[in-house]
Amino acid sequence: MAKAQQRLYRCQSCGAETSRWAGQCPHCDEWNTLVEEAAVVRIPKGLKGGTSSTLAFTDLTLEAHDQVRFKTGISEFDRVCGGGLVKGSLLLVGGNPGIGKSTLLLQAIARLASNHKVAYISGEEALAQIKMRASRLGVSESPVNLAAHNNMREILATLEGPEPPEIVIIDSIQTVFIDNIEAAPGTVSQVRACTHELMRVAKARGLTLLIVGHVTKEGMIAGPKVLEHMVDGVLTFEGDQGHHFRLLRATKNRFGPTDEVGVFEMTQQGLSEVQNPSMFFLGERSEGVSGSVVFASVEGTRPLLMEIQALVAPSPLSMPRRTVIGWDQGRLSMLTAVLQTRCNLTFHDKDIFLNVTGGLKIQETGADLAVAAALVSSLTQTPLPPHVVVFGEVGLSGEIRRLPFMDLRLKEAQKLGFTEALMPSLGKGEEKFHLKIRSLSRLSNIRDVFKEISREQ
Ligand code: TYD
Numbered sequence: 398m399a400k401a402q403q404r405l406y407r408c409q410s411c412g413a414e415t416s417r418w419a420g421q422c423p424h425c426d427e428w429n430t431l432v433e434e435a436a437v438v439r440i441p442k443g444l445k446g447g448t449s450s451t452l453a454f455t456d457l458t459l460e461a462h463d464q465v466r467f468k469t470g471i472s473e474f475d476r477v478c479g480g481g482l483v484k485g486s487l488l489l490v491g492g493n494p495g496i497g498k499s500t501l502l503l504q505a506i507a508r509l510a511s512n513h514k515v516a517y518i519s520g521e522e523a524l525a526q527i528k529m530r531a532s533r534l535g536v537s538e539s540p541v542n543l544a545a546h547n548n549m550r551e552i553l554a555t556l557e558g559p560e561p562p563e564i565v566i567i568d569s570i571q572t573v574f575i576d577n578i579e580a581a582p583g584t585v586s587q588v589r590a591c592t593h594e595l596m597r598v599a600k601a602r603g604l605t606l607l608i609v610g611h612v613t614k615e616g617m618i619a620g621p622k623v624l625e626h627m628v629d630g631v632l633t634f635e636g637d638q639g640h641h642f643r644l645l646r647a648t649k650n651r652f653g654p655t656d657e658v659g660v661f662e663m664t665q666q667g668l669s670e671v672q673n674p675s676m677f678f679l680g681e682r683s684e685g686v687s688g689s690v691v692f693a694s695v696e697g698t699r700p701l702l703m704e705i706q707a708l709v710a711p712s713p714l715s716m717p718r719r720t721v722i723g724w725d726q727g728r729l730s731m732l733t734a735v736l737q738t739r740c741n742l743t744f745h746d747k748d749i750f751l752n753v754t755g756g757l758k759i760q761e762t763g764a765d766l767a768v769a770a771a772l773v774s775s776l777t778q779t780p781l782p783p784h785v786v787v788f789g790e791v792g793l794s795g796e797i798r799r800l801p802f803m804d805l806r807l808k809e810a811q812k813l814g815f816t817e818a819l820m821p822s823l824g825k826g827e828e829k830f831h832l833k834i835r836s837l838s839r840l841s842n843i844r845d846v847f848k849e850i851s852r853e854q
């Protein structure tokens with residue numbers, strides 16, 4: 398007969414199980430993440446015998462009640478959700494501690510409270526703390542049902558009760574627990590089991606649930622990674638603690654597009670929407686400085702202009718420094734190699750510092766040409782004129798490739814008063830913009846283009 402209980406060790410980072418403790422997880426190679434848990438060994442009953450009912454099938458026609466969405470009126474938030482929160486869905490909002498998840502969700506739920514029955518359940522903060530935050534945000538009068546609680550038994554009883562709230566926030570999934578699971582709150586088994594239960598209730602009762610999940614580096618608490626496959630959508634809230642702006646990204650969405658981005662600014666009265674993010678990110682740009690380039694990026698479907706700064710300086714070191722903030726270090730190595738081979742520029746005896754201002758992190762490959770322009774500008778001490786935007790992907794043979802949404806980038810640049818674009822060759826319909834276009838097909842031409850631009854100034 399099988400043993401009813403044995404011990405097992407579960408990695409708090411990737412969720413893998415091992416029967417023996419080790420300092421390093423054999424699956425994801427993270428250190429100190431294995432935690433002992435009670436394993437319930439299920440004895441298979443077999444499928445013979447017993448009674449089971451058959452499935453009730455339906456067709457693919459969409460019913461009106463299948464597509465109810467709740468709009469918060471915070472347009473950046475609604476857009477990232479794909480046009481509002483979907484009835485009967487479970488959304489995970491992840492992010493570093495202190496980034497502003499509770500603030501954002503309290504603001505969103507307070508807006509929804511005027512038309513819907515909503516609840517905010519916090520396992521992290523005391524009622525007084527949440528009330529103080531609400532008064533700071535100016536939403537104290539909103540009819541939000543507030544509770545500070547972390548036992549899932551009562552939370553589920555409320556959600557499955559006679560008149561449950563339509564929209565509920567659980568802040569955070571790492572603080573709630575199911576009392577018959579022998580593991581501390583925040584461990585993989587608790588977090589998974591709680592999410593599973595919440596998912597079941599959301600689907601069965603048609604409730605909209607938002608759960609907060611902290612991203613953790615140490616791995617002793619399970620992060621949102623373990624839950625991503627279970628939930629309907631994942632919104633990540635990110636930003637730099639030293640800066641005021643915050644980005645809300647949809648990294649998974651079963652009911653809308655992913656890669657949408659919402660931009661917010663953290664103020665004294667909570668998060669406010671940034672209507673014109675390009676203006677916001679270029680606000681502190683100093684013009685006429687070598688190494689500074691404006692990159693026209695697209696985040697999701699949203700054009701965003703940002704400044705890239707490079708500083709190339711002679712290095713006393715045998716292994717020169719390469720410091721990159723906000724971009725991929727590997728791509729910088731590739732780009733310097735291409736610049737060295739295809740354009741005869743020397744970087745092997747130079748330190749390179751690259752920075753995307755405002756604490757932004759570029760994720761698309763379209764920044765290659767802008768970074769190359771910043772490097773060449775700093776190396777040759779030639780400032781680019783302030784009215785030029787740059788974008789394009791660079792290949793290993795030095796060819797410049799086209800990017801998606803080129804017209805969106807040009808439109809945004811034109812809106813903000815830029816008059817010239819250094820970019821890959823133009824496509825159909827893109828010539829209608831009132832910008833002087835300098836198309837580059839090969840990176841080897843970059844020095845000539847620089848000379849031409851600075852001569853014309
Ligand atoms: P919070 O929402 O508690 O973060 P999280 O839930 O992600 O852990 O936000 C905490 C930070 O936000 C805190 O450092 C203070 C700052 N903050 C403001 O700057 N203005 C505000 O109006 C509020 C409510 C918070």
Ligand code: MG
Pocket residue numbers: 495498499500521568
């Ligand atoms: Mg919080």
